[in-house]
Amino acid sequence: MKAALNTSTGDLEAPTRNNGAGDGGADSHLEPAPTREEAETAVRTLIRWAGDDPAREGLRDTPRRVVDAYREYFAGYHEDPFEVLSRTFEEVHGYDDLVMLRDIRLESHCEHHIAPILGVAHVAYLPRDRVVGISKLARVVEIFSKRLQTQETMTAQIAEAIEQALKPRGVAVLVDALHQCMTTRGVHKTDVSTITTRFTGVFKEDGDYRDRFLNMVHGRRPSVG
Ligand SMILES: Nc1nc2c(ncn2[C@@H]2O[C@H](COP(=O)(O)OP(=O)(O)OP(=O)(O)O)[C@@H](O)[C@H]2O)c(=O)[nH]1
Numbered sequence: 527m528k529a530a531l532n533t534s535t536g537d538l539e540a541p542t543r544n545n546g547a548g549d550g551g552a553d554s555h556l557e558p559a560p561t562r563e564e565a566e567t568a569v570r571t572l573i574r575w576a577g578d579d580p581a582r583e584g585l586r587d588t589p590r591r592v593v594d595a596y597r598e599y600f601a602g603y604h605e606d607p608f609e610v611l612s613r614t615f616e617e618v619h620g621y622d623d624l625v626m627l628r629d630i631r632l633e634s635h636c637e638h639h640i641a642p643i644l645g646v647a648h649v650a651y652l653p654r655d656r657v658v659g660i661s662k663l664a665r666v667v668e669i670f671s672k673r674l675q676t677q678e679t680m681t682a683q684i685a686e687a688i689e690q691a692l693k694p695r696g697v698a699v700l701v702d703a704l705h706q707c708m709t710t711r712g713v714h715k716t717d718v719s720t721i722t723t724r725f726t727g728v729f730k731e732d733g734d735y736r737d738r739f740l741n742m743v744h745g746r747r748p749s750v751g
């Protein structure tokens with residue numbers, strides 16, 4: 527769903543329907559969206575919680591910047607993956623093999639600590655008779671990653687959206703990411719990759735397709751740029 531435009535502030539309102547990770551977008555009972563002023567006040571509270579003075583010069587504009595940054599970090603709540611995947615085309619000269627996007631850079635935030643999750647997604651599908659613009663697959667990754675997430679949910683949502691929208695012969699998604707809630711705090715384990723996968727259709731039923739996907743994930747990169 528698209529965000530509503532607040533005509534008095536020119537600001538995007540948060541969606542009134544939960545488009546979030548937890549329930550895959552089912553209706554829920556979200557409170558009305560806070561105003562920008564309320565959001566900035568919350569940031570001032572967190573600055574005081576950190577032990578600093580939100581009124582000092584260096585921090586005076588920080589609440590505005592943080593609220594703007596949240597718009598970027600969580601832009602995916604205002605985008606609809608099905609709209610993105612709605613434009614497909616047939617004229618690909620009978621091409622009927624895998625289509626794969628490897629190393630789609632992913633920047634998300636974990637729903638437990640609101641700490642960055644940084645990684646890559648590899649997305650493949652086996653078309654039935656129509657294909658989608660390849661950039662749209664990367665946009666779907668973008669939409670689900672720009673929300674409060676767990677890696678498992680995000681992986682499943684990416685695969686399910688492609689599955690439902692394109693009805694292909696199969697979808698494969700592998701996400702490989704670092705969770706800053708595990709590196710900069712808590713257990714402090716650096717360089718730990720978290721890897722999650724979701725396979726549907728032929729990738730789920732046929733080990734050969736799954737192996738081809740995994741071999742392509744680990745295969746050599748092209749030398750052209
Ligand atoms: N399964 C899963 N867990 C995650 C993800 N992101 C963060 N977590 C974990 O969520 C858990 C939250 O655990 P809690 O014990 O409630 O929170 P905490 O006291 O901050 O935990 P620590 O991180 O161990 O300090 C932690 O184990 C995190 O590592 C994710 O994408 N998937």
Ligand SMILES: [Zn+2]
Nearest residue numbers: 636638639707
């Ligand atoms: Zn976390």
